[in-house]
Amino acid sequence: MIKKTLNEKAFHLLKEKMEQGLLPQWVITDPDIYDLEIEKIYGHTWQFLGHETEIKEPGSYVTRWMVNDPVLLVRTRQGEVKAFLNSCTHRGTQLCTADRGNKKTFTCPYHGWSYNLEGELVGIVAGNKVYGEEMDKSEWGLRPIPQVASYQGMIFGNLDPNAESLEDYLGEMKWYFDILLGRSGGMEVRGLPQRWVAKANWKATAENFAADPYHVQTTHRSTVEMGISPEDPLYAGYGHQVVMKNAHGINVITSKTGKARVPFQGTPESMWPLFEKHLTPEQLDIQSKVTVFVGGVYPNLSFVSPIHGTEGHLHNYLNFRMWRPIAPDRVEVWCWFLIDKAAPEEYKEDSYRGYLGSFGPSGTLEQDDTETWARIVEVSKGLMMRDKELNYNSVSNYLMGYSHVKPDENFPGPGTAYPTTYIDALSRKMHEHWLELISKDMFEKEVSR
Amino acid sequence: MSLNVQNKVTADIHLEITNILNMEAYYLDNRKYKEWLELLADTITYRMPLRETVEGVGVSNIAEDSSFFEETKTSLRTRVNRLYTKSAWVENPSTRQRHFITNIYVEATADPDEYKVRSYFLFMRSRASTSDIEQMFGERHDIIRKIDNEWKICSRTIYPDQSVITTMNMSMFL
Numbered sequence: 006m007i008k009k010t011l012n013e014k015a016f017h018l019l020k021e022k023m024e025q026g027l028l029p030q031w032v033i034t035d036p037d038i039y040d041l042e043i044e045k046i047y048g049h050t051w052q053f054l055g056h057e058t059e060i061k062e063p064g065s066y067v068t069r070w071m072v073n074d075p076v077l078l079v080r081t082r083q084g085e086v087k088a089f090l091n092s093c094t095h096r097g098t099q100l101c102t103a104d105r106g107n108k109k110t111f112t113c114p115y116h117g118w119s120y121n122l123e124g125e126l127v128g129i130v131a132g133n134k135v136y137g138e139e140m141d142k143s144e145w146g147l148r149p150i151p152q153v154a155s156y157q158g159m160i161f162g163n164l165d166p167n168a169e170s171l172e173d174y175l176g177e178m179k180w181y182f183d184i185l186l187g188r189s190g191g192m193e194v195r196g197l198p199q200r201w202v203a204k205a206n207w208k209a210t211a212e213n214f215a216a217d218p219y220h221v222q223t224t225h226r227s228t229v230e231m232g233i234s235p236e237d238p239l240y241a242g243y244g245h246q247v248v249m250k251n252a253h254g255i256n257v258i259t260s261k262t263g264k265a266r267v268p269f270q271g272t273p274e275s276m277w278p279l280f281e282k283h284l285t286p287e288q289l290d291i292q293s294k295v296t297v298f299v300g301g302v303y304p305n306l307s308f309v310s311p312i313h314g315t316e317g318h319l320h321n322y323l324n325f326r327m328w329r330p331i332a333p334d335r336v337e338v339w340c341w342f343l344i345d346k347a348a349p350e351e352y353k354e355d356s357y358r359g360y361l362g363s364f365g366p367s368g369t370l371e372q373d374d375t376e377t378w379a380r381i382v383e384v385s386k387g388l389m390m391r392d393k394e395l396n397y398n399s400v401s402n403y404l405m406g407y408s409h410v411k412p413d414e415n416f417p418g419p420g421t422a423y424p425t426t427y428i429d430a431l432s433r434k435m436h437e438h439w440l441e442l443i444s445k446d447m448f449e450k451e452v453s454r
Numbered sequence: 455m456s457l458n459v460q461n462k463v464t465a466d467i468h469l470e471i472t473n474i475l476n477m478e479a480y481y482l483d484n485r486k487y488k489e490w491l492e493l494l495a496d497t498i499t500y501r502m503p504l505r506e507t508v509e510g511v512g513v514s515n516i517a518e519d520s521s522f523f524e525e526t527k528t529s530l531r532t533r534v535n536r537l538y539t540k541s542a543w544v545e546n547p548s549t550r551q552r553h554f555i556t557n558i559y560v561e562a563t564a565d566p567d568e569y570k571v572r573s574y575f576l577f578m579r580s581r582a583s584t585s586d587i588e589q590m591f592g593e594r595h596d597i598i599r600k601i602d603n604e605w606k607i608c609s610r611t612i613y614p615d616q617s618v619i620t621t622m623n624m625s626m627f628l
Contacts, residue, residue: 199522
C-alpha cells in the first residue's frame with residue numbers, strides 16, 4: 006500500500022523542493038506518510054517518558070505512551086528507574102490503567118497474573134496446579150522497553166535496541182539541558198502533565214514550538230494589544246537560533262540590546278549564586294542574557310522557559326511538552342510544568358499560576374496556537390494540496406534566512422548558531438532529518454544525503 | 455441547635471441561585487464576559503484541578519496538585535480583557551458555545567447569606583465550518599453569597615470528568 010502511493014519519484018521531488026527551502030504540503034497529513042513516520046521515526050528515536058521527580062519513591066509509577074506502545078515507568082525497591090511494556094505477558098491485556106501511583110505488584114485483572122517492580126512474573130492464580138512444569142515463570146516477565154536512559158532527570162525510552170545512546174542522541178543539546186534543567190541543581194515536576202487532544206499534525210506542532218519564534222508577533226498579537234508584549238515586530242527575533250545534530254534546536258531569545266530585559270529571567274535573587282555554581286562561564290553568560298529559551302528535541306519533545314508576569318510579579322518556569330501523534334490530524338499534547346527545586350515555595354506557586362495563564366490548553370498564548378495548528382490540518386486534505394506531482398505549487402515556504410544569514414562564530418554554545426531567531430534554519434533541518442529517517446531503506450538508492 | 459434547621463434553603467433561595475447560574479451561562483454563551491465578571495466576588499478563587507485515573511475503591515480521583523485554572527479576579531479579568539482584543543484568534547472568529555447547567559443542589563451554611571451550590575455542566579462548542587462538535591462535562595462546586603443585596607460567586611471549583619481533555623483548547627470559562 007505504502008509502496009503504491011509513495012513512489013521514488015514523489016520522494017525525489019520532495020527532496021528537490023526541500024533543497025530549495027520548500028516543503029510540499031501533501032506530506033502534512035498524508036496517511037501513508039503518517040504510517041511511515043510512526044514506524045521509521047518513532048520506532049527508532051528516543052521518546053520522553055517522564056521526569057525522575059514524577060517517580061520519587063520506591064514503588065512509584067506512572068503510565069505513559071510511546072505513540073501507541075503503553076509504557077509502565079517505575080522506580081524499583083533499589084531506586085532504579087525501569088520501563089516496561091504496560092501489557093500482561095499472558096494475553097497482552099493492558100496491565101495498569103492508572104495515571105500514577107505506588108505499588109509493590111501489578112496484577113492483571115484478566116486472569117490475575119502479577120508482576121513485581123522488577124517486571125518479574127511473581128504470581129499466577131493456581132499456577133502450579135494448572136500450568137505444571139511446562140511453564141517457567143522467569144520466561145514470562147514484563148517486556149522491558151529496549152533502551153531506557155535519563156539525562157538531567159529527563160527519562161527517555163527507545164524501542165530500538167540498536168539505536169545510539171541517549172547521550173549521543175542528545176549530543177549538543179546536553180549543554181543546553183545543563184542550563185535549562187541543571188542551573189540550580191535540579192528541577193521538579195509539579196503534579197500530573199495536562200493532557201488534551203488538539204487538531205494538529207505532530208510535525209507542525211513540533212516546528213511551531215521548537216523552531217518558529219516568527220509566529221509570536223502575529224499569533225500572540227493579543228499580548229501586544231494588551232500592552233504585555235512590545236510593539237516592535239522583531240521582539241521575538243533578537244537572539245540566536247541554534248541548530249544541532251539530529252535536528253534538535255533551541256532559540257535563545259534576548260532583546261534588542263542583546264541584554265536581558267530582566268536579570269536571570271525574573272528568578273529570585275537568592276537563586277543566582279546557584280546558577281554561578283552550576284553553570285560554566287559560557288552557560289552563565291547565556292542564562293544572564295536570555296529572555297526566553299524555546300526549542301525542541303527531535304522528534305516530538307518541545308520546551309519553553311519564558312518570563313511571565315501576573316499581578317505585578319515576574320517569574321520563570323520550564324515547560325516540556327510531548328506531541329503524541331494519535332492520527333495524521335490529531336495530537337495528544339502532554340504538558341509538564343517544571344520549576345527549580347531550590348526556588349522558594351511561594352515563587353513556585355506564583356510560577357505555576359503564570360504557566361497556567363500562558364501555556365497548556367488553558368494558557369492564553371497556547372489557545373491561539375491551537376487555532377493555527379487546526380487551520381493547517383483542516384485544509385490539508387484537498388486535491389490541490391494532496392497532489393504529489395506539485396502541479397499546483399502546493400509547497401510551504403521555508404525561505405526565511407535561507408541564503409543570506411550566516412552562522413555567528415562567536416556564539417558561546419555548541420551547535421550552529423544563527424544571529425536571529427526569525428529564521429527557518431531549524432525548521433528546514435527538522436524536515437530534512439524527517440525525510441532522511443522516513444526514506445531510509447525505502448528505495449534501492451537512498452533518497453536523502 | 456442544628457444549622458440545617460436554622461438556615462433552610464427556601465424555594466425562593468433555590469430559585470434565585472438557579473437564576474444566577476442560568477444568567478451566568480447566558481453571559482458566557484453570548485460573549486458578555488464583562489457582565490460575567492460582575493457576578494464574581496472580588497475575592498473569588500476560581501479553580502479547575504485535573505481528573506486522574508486512580509486505582510482503588512473510595513479514593514479521590516481529583517489531582518489536587520495539578521490544574522487547568524488557578525485564578526483570581528485579577529487574572530480572570532486579564533483573560534476577559536484579552537477576549538475583547540482583535541487578535542485573540544481562538545475566539546475571533548468567535549466559537550459558538552453553550553453551557554448546559556443542571557442538577558443544581560443548594561446547601562445552607564452557618565452564614566444565612568452564604569450557600570454551597572453544586573451543579574453539573576455540559577459544555578458544547580462549534581467552531582468555524584467544521585462538523586465536529588467539541589464537548590466537556592463535569593461538576594462545579596461553588597460558594598455563592600449575598601453581598602450588598604446581590605448574589606456573588608465567591609468560589610468555584612470545576613471538576614472535569616475527562617482525564618484527557620478533548621476540546622482543542624480551553625478558551626472557555628466553565
